[in-house]
Amino acid sequence: MSLLSEFMQKEQQLKQLQAEMERLQNDERLKAELEFKDKLEALMREFNKSSADVINLLEPQGGKSAPAKSAAAGGGARRKRKLKIYKNPKTGEVVETRGGNHKTLKAWKDEHGSDTVEGWLVRVES
Numbered sequence: 001m002s003l004l005s006e007f008m009q010k011e012q013q014l015k016q017l018q019a020e021m022e023r024l025q026n027d028e029r030l031k032a033e034l035e036f037k038d039k040l041e042a043l044m045r046e047f048n049k050s051s052a053d054v055i056n057l058l059e060p061q062g063g064k065s066a067p068a069k070s071a072a073a074g075g076g077a078r079r080k081r082k083l084k085i086y087k088n089p090k091t092g093e094v095v096e097t098r099g100g101n102h103k104t105l106k107a108w109k110d111e112h113g114s115d116t117v118e119g120w121l122v123r124v125e126s
């Protein structure tokens with residue numbers, strides 16, 4: 001690329017950027033955000049506080065979300081699954097499970113089909 005064509009390309013980009021800047025300077029949302037920023041910085045100077053102080057005040061974890069409590073700690077983040085109770089009408093055997101990974105339930109589904117076994121659902125408890 002010649003030096004002249006590079007110059008012309010940069011000149012065109014500059015004109016586009018100037019047009020964008022003018023559009024942004026007339027945007028009321030930007031004006032409101034700049035006013036907020038100015039007032040916030042003045043308030044921070046008045047109370048001798050830094051950006052980090054303000055962030056720490058608003059989010060004591062340092063901007064990170066609070067760590068999820070483990071189930072062992074007694075505050076599980078996941079909701080407890082509902083207890084489903086199935087009864088095999090052929091054998092009378094009852095299976096109570098909170099998940100679909102129950103050994104007997106899987107065996108029934110393999111043998112009789114998932115739709116059939118779901119029809120054996122007696123009740124659901126919280």
